[in-house]
Amino acid sequence: MSVTTKINPDTPVSIPQILDAVPTRNSAAEQVHKNGSMIVRVPMRKRWYMNPPVSWLFPFSRYRRISLDTPGQEVWEACDGMHTMEQIIDKFAVRHFLSFHEARLSVMEFVRQLMRRGMLVLVGYNESSGNYTSGKREVVG
Amino acid sequence: MSTREKIQWLGMELEVPDDWEIVRHSTGLSKGRLIFIDRRFQRLQFAWTACEKRPAETRIVGDFRARDKEEDQSCTISDVYRIGGWRVYTRRNDATIITRAGLYDPRCKRWLDCVFSWPNGREKTIEENVLTSYSSQNPGASIMHWRAFGLDMDIPAIWKIRKAEVFPGATKFVYEQNNCSLTIRRRAMAPYYYCGSVEEYLAGKTAGNTSVYRGTHNGHHAACARAKERFFRPRWLKGKRKVTRECTWFCDSKETFFHITASSFISRPADFKNVVVRCCN
Numbered sequence: 001m002s003v004t005t006k007i008n009p010d011t012p013v014s015i016p017q018i019l020d021a022v023p024t025r026n027s028a029a030e031q032v033h034k035n036g037s038m039i040v041r042v043p044m045r046k047r048w049y050m051n052p053p054v055s056w057l058f059p060f061s062r063y064r065r066i067s068l069d070t071p072g073q074e075v076w077e078a079c080d081g082m083h084t085m086e087q088i089i090d091k092f093a094v095r096h097f098l099s100f101h102e103a104r105l106s107v108m109e110f111v112r113q114l115m116r117r118g119m120l121v122l123v124g125y126n127e128s129s130g131n132y133t134s135g136k137r138e139v140v141g
Numbered sequence: 142m143s144t145r146e147k148i149q150w151l152g153m154e155l156e157v158p159d160d161w162e163i164v165r166h167s168t169g170l171s172k173g174r175l176i177f178i179d180r181r182f183q184r185l186q187f188a189w190t191a192c193e194k195r196p197a198e199t200r201i202v203g204d205f206r207a208r209d210k211e212e213d214q215s216c217t218i219s220d221v222y223r224i225g226g227w228r229v230y231t232r233r234n235d236a237t238i239i240t241r242a243g244l245y246d247p248r249c250k251r252w253l254d255c256v257f258s259w260p261n262g263r264e265k266t267i268e269e270n271v272l273t274s275y276s277s278q279n280p281g282a283s284i285m286h287w288r289a290f291g292l293d294m295d296i297p298a299i300w301k302i303r304k305a306e307v308f309p310g311a312t313k314f315v316y317e318q319n320n321c322s323l324t325i326r327r328r329a330m331a332p333y334y335y336c337g338s339v340e341e342y343l344a345g346k347t348a349g350n351t352s353v354y355r356g357t358h359n360g361h362h363a364a365c366a367r368a369k370e371r372f373f374r375p376r377w378l379k380g381k382r383k384v385t386r387e388c389t390w391f392c393d394s395k396e397t398f399f400h401i402t403a404s405s406f407i408s409r410p411a412d413f414k415n416v417v418v419r420c421c422n
Contacts, residue, residue, distance in 0.1 A: 015181055016181040016182075019180065019181065069333070070333060071330065071333065086180070096310070096329060096330050096396065097329060097395045097396050097397060098309070098310055098329055098330070099162055099291065100160065100162065100180060101162040101164065101178070102309040102310055102329070103309070104180075105309040106309045106310065
């Protein structure tokens, strides 16, 4: 059984922990391709004010959407739950002729934005239980 | 040690492992520092302080040791030993090893201070290679070499650095001399904003009525432009008008744009001929 702890995405986490973490997409996220760009949407929790009669006056969207440009699509597709942040950053750096640190800043900021919107989580290394192979993973975002 | 990367900064030069990158930098001649990290940890702090006369090096290093001992009574501090001209000692505690090295460079008249941190075991070879690779340029040299943040440049020494702005994939160095300025930019990830024509790219960056003409730079097709300030001025102040020259080129092997902008007075045109920016080989 996995142990999950939800932490604010802005909680300071050390760089080694982030590099070892595996970004995993929200299973409810859907991808829509439109005019060459990709739109990722996740359903939002239905609040009380989203019901009639308020929703008759203000038609609330049931999804939270984000439009991704080409580099964003690359990172989103790389976040398949199989690769660590370090591997994704490495691949991004090689693809765009950037240094590792430049790529790290770009990719981490992008991942942080997706985490804030609930589209990604970082599945991290759980120090108390050992490592990934123990089967216990901790959600840090 | 893996392959090494040469860093040239303010007339100082040292070689570090190629996975070490600068994350903090200073542009002050009299005092400043460069901080290097590898993928996970800070590795080196290289600091300099202007010092006209040779200081009492033994006393400085002795003071550092005493201060380290005072900060952490449980740590073990080694005796001072020499690597090249550097006076080196190590400070060990349970968690980490810190190596500190000091050197006075009489050529550039600076006291240099290197602090290596080794949280996962010390790598003595790297320390020795970094320390012994240090050298400084002759302060009287007419050209100063700069190599950091993906830029490799030779800039005439009369140009003094004013600022260096570094963002992911975008680097900007600004130099000044007699109210004239020289800006060198590097912009990576070009395929996402490059339309295929360097002239169009430069025309989009400059004022609307600037004429853009073709040129070559480092074997790449380049676009150049020259623009005069358009403000109204009395005729006798004409010499105060500024002229801006620009040159941009796209290095396809790195998918990166390089852009040089030089701004000077018409009456006192600055010499930009000796500015060399290398992109690939």
